Amino acid sequence: MAQTRRGFLRNVGITGGAGVMFHTMGALGLAPAASAETPPFSPLDRDALNGRGKRHVIVMGGGIAGMTAAYELLKGGYSVTVLEGRSRPGGRNWTVRGGDTYTDMSGQTQRAGFSKGQYMNAGPGRIPQMHVTLDYCKELGVPIEVFTNQNADAFLYRENVPGSLNGVPVRQRAVKADVHGYTAELLAKATDQGALDAELTATDKEALIAYLRSFGAINSSNEYVGGGRRGYDPQPGAHLEAGTTLPPYEVSDLFRSTLGNYFSFEMGFDQAMMMYQPVGGMDRIAYAFAAAIGARNFRYNAEIVDYQNTTDGVEVVYRSPDGPKRITGDFAVNTMPPHIAAKVRSNLPAEIVTALGSVSRTNAGKIGIEYDRRWWEEDFRIYGGITNANTNIGNMWHPSYGYHGDRGTMIGYYNTGANANFYGALTPAQRLEEAVRQGRKIFGDVYGTGITGSFSQDWASAKFSEAAWVGWPTAVGGRTGTAYRSLLGATRNIYFAGDHLSHAIAWQHGAMTSARATVQQIHERVTAG
């Protein structure tokens, strides 16, 4: 236990409130300005280039990083051209709606069969409240609503685990009540027995026991015997209906099931509630960026095949529906996934190409399954949230929109790594079949009933992505190694940006902050001297 006294902060906190305290923390070198490794971003203003003439920046890729760069450069009076291989903006920020067609790299074509108003976010689906993604939603006028990342009434499911909870779908609230209850009981007993006398004073022990009573809902004998936190069936209601609870799961079964380990998820820095999503689909952000950038600055269906540093700028060649095109600019911001940037022809130095190619790729998969009724609300009283399984489906998302509507679209699996690859190797029809087979283990027959549409995405086989996200292996020094660092500045006139060059990989926040850092670098260079 870190026994760091912070008396000064405490005193400031007492007299001035958190606003003052945060400010003071900055002055003390504990908060943003002083300790940030990457300088805070200040948007360019329209006079930023005054007297220096127009600069043209080619933005390679119209995903979130590319569009953030273009959008911020335009604010400062730069001219930009965004080259995007796909026929839509957003990259991995992609919302699939009824009628959308998609062909993966193996040539399989799907047509999403969703009804009007139904959609799935095939890529990012949730926004933590501290991410700059929300700032862009505000600035671009994209309305937001809650993304339900946690729900006490959603299920957990573990199979191939020891004990009687093997293969039993259980409500999250019941598991949480029990693991907290037993943890409190065991710690209270150990404390009472003097096992922690070396660690705790008598006063501390008293405070700890009081906390454990509250935390674990243990009784005055420090025993956990279940209770209302676990849920009722029937629930409390009229007249004499006090509600009926079921007894707790057995302590041994419970801990050996690993069910309780799920709750570390909801405490994660970037997964703890509250979380948000754009109303109507994550791509509302992508389309708002694209509209702000302007169609005249955007080339869709522009697959980059060659990019070069030239004496005084950059030159990029791309395929277009009208044949190959060549474009020149003063600078380029290369936001292509690094493993793709590495294999497209260029005159980048060999060590830069090696650095780009040194990333490890992670796959992720999702399936959207539309049903003709919202059985998770109607039959199970689950309004949003995530049901989690240790099977190949990983996570199911109960939708965070359209409550009480006629239809609804579950995310039947959101998984990564080997599970994503497993589904990716199947045909779309097989993916649905397997997802339904797994879902039935948790929700029963209803999971296979009334399906009116589906769509599945495998990011490893998605052209222009070829992965869900990438990482920086320890072998190349992670995010402090030479490979990573070599991409943080300019390679002559070419800059790199994307979530892969951030500490928020796989989040739009990473793409946005990386793009902002690049905009800052370009502008400092242009205005230097």
Place this chain on the structure above:
Amino acid sequence: MAQTRRGFLRNVGITGGAGVMFHTMGALGLAPAASAETPPFSPLDRDALNGRGKRHVIVMGGGIAGMTAAYELLKGGYSVTVLEGRSRPGGRNWTVRGGDTYTDMSGQTQRAGFSKGQYMNAGPGRIPQMHVTLDYCKELGVPIEVFTNQNADAFLYRENVPGSLNGVPVRQRAVKADVHGYTAELLAKATDQGALDAELTATDKEALIAYLRSFGAINSSNEYVGGGRRGYDPQPGAHLEAGTTLPPYEVSDLFRSTLGNYFSFEMGFDQAMMMYQPVGGMDRIAYAFAAAIGARNFRYNAEIVDYQNTTDGVEVVYRSPDGPKRITGDFAVNTMPPHIAAKVRSNLPAEIVTALGSVSRTNAGKIGIEYDRRWWEEDFRIYGGITNANTNIGNMWHPSYGYHGDRGTMIGYYNTGANANFYGALTPAQRLEEAVRQGRKIFGDVYGTGITGSFSQDWASAKFSEAAWVGWPTAVGGRTGTAYRSLLGATRNIYFAGDHLSHAIAWQHGAMTSARATVQQIHERVTAG
């Protein structure tokens, strides 16, 4: 620990999923049908009274219980008249908007100064996902959205507590990370030292330690040293910005501060996320009920002054803008708060009047404070949720609607009991002044800046309510005593309904289920024999 094996349920669960399991639980007498004390409700159909002639039911009170009763009776072909003292439907379900005026029982008048689109729910504000309240939202076409009952980035504040956290506003995520971390560390140490060898087998201990590593984010030496769960400042971002964490609070300070005890709240049966609210204000439910019941069946401004059982029905006298009126019916459903029902003139038997008057009353207060900017989002990155203090304000609600808008309305206090009475004794201006004084301790100067409107409600001084809710004291046997039970059936032709006659007191669910039970009783009587 209850060591109840449930092998059969387990086996059913394995093969059939939860749907099958729940069904089987019913068959085993563990679930609704068999164990319910109050029979499940089946709505009446339009032929329910076939051949029995029209029956007229006087519904005394147009709150949620009264309107549920009227609405369900109308489905079965009954004629109803709802008598409501106020000029609006809903009772304690009340949404205050700009321009609304209100006079309390001491004669103080307020005019709410909120801007267009801003509102506060002066009464109920949140709906658990399992409550029938949501079923009525669906049936009545009232759209719902998430109520943010939990937010890792909202604050906790404790003063007059021992240790260095006294008077320091802290983020909930930091407190939770620390109390879970220390709890895990202490229990892991005790387990390693053999303190629990009598309780746990070697296998169990191993499973427990694995759980504690996940739960508490303790390291491989079973030590808690803080980490990202607590939050970052600055947060992880572009390039080399890995984020900076602050060290954990001291274990002794932390437990003695009682801060961690707050987290029992979010595990409560009816407080755990997800929760919901009607879009646009809780009174959307009240107005939807009123519209479904029909204006011709509703008398507003109808203060009941006398109600009597007669030989073949009931007779009710009420004040109206046109002078006193008398109305007769076959039955009455009396949904007035019991302490008011007891003091209005009637010919109820003395023991019934005594029973009605035997409740204990709880007060609750709320203040809505509108600001000209959403500083909690902009300055603190708090999007919804509850900031909780052990001062007289109790709870502050960050609004669950209007994210990113120009203005926003905080609930500056939601408190009960002595704190509510303290504010209730102040003038509205004094309430605002005190709420701001307390809020500044947590949020600093911003809490007193840019206030553009406010409104405060004290339920004890609200005519037709005279309390926020009531309870059944142990002295009269609680909800198993004679007093309570005497109100569950008919007193000749008069029935009683309301959340006070349920095990969901202070929830609309209690009012609704109680009203449904009464409708069932009336209809059984009418159709008997």
